[in-house]
Amino acid sequence: MPDILNISCYKFTPLPDADILCTTLAERASALNLKGTVLLAEEGINFFLAAPPAAIYTFVNALREDPRFADLDPKESWSDTVPFRKMLVKVKREIIRMDHPTIRPAASRAPSVAPATLRRWLEQGHDDEGREVITLDTRNDYEVDEGAFRNTVDWRLTKFTEFPPALRTHKASLADKTVVSYCTGGIRCEKAAILMRNEGLEHVYQLEGGILKYFEETDGAFYDGGCFVFDERRAVGADLAITPLQSEGKDKPQQPT
Incomplete structure (x- = not known):
């Protein structure tokens, strides 16, 4: 071991x-x-x-x-x-930079959904109130390319500060749906969920613990590929073991941007 x-x-x-x-x-x-x-x-x-x-x-x-x-x-x-x-x-100024000072998770967290609950929603095709469930990837494009939830919404972000303007552009497409924001470990999707709530989207949740917690607490179903991690392993699979990269290229950051 x-x-x-x-x-x-x-x-x-x-x-x-x-x-x-x-x-x-x-x-x-x-x-x-x-x-x-x-x-x-x-x-x-x-x-x-x-x-x-x-x-x-x-x-x-x-x-x-x-x-x-x-x-x-x-x-x-x-x-x-x-x-x-x-x-x-x-x-640093922020532990994850969003450049949106009104978002203060320490004061008020967004509602979260447990990994097992999200897996059940994805399997049944809707949440417990019958609404369509959309997973929204808040990570950067090169991270998404290594793996993501099936049929996820991906705005091809190159850094997290692009999320607020992307939300304003695409917000109408998320209305009346249950939106679950997710990221590697939870930090970006927590800020993203708060912003979406503040922008008037009612049925928004963050995936508690992000992809890594989903892998830890479920069988990884409905997630395709690996999860990019910010160390020399580069990506891990649903078993949390190292998995081959789906794409090669320039060196990636050693922390989320």
């Missing part, structure tokens, strides 16, 4: 002390010999880490001692080697 634990997690919560946390977490990650990325901002934390499991659990448990992070629930997968080359802890 592979012995390197990979985790991804985010939490929208006010962090006015992000600069102080940056120093603390950098020191802690270095002491545990972790590799990956931790992003901090006033709106919260987002991290992708890899190491032997004891080191990972030590880091996460220490984070949970802070009441703001007590309910962290990282998504887990395994690999034979560490898929990151270095450890980066950084403070």
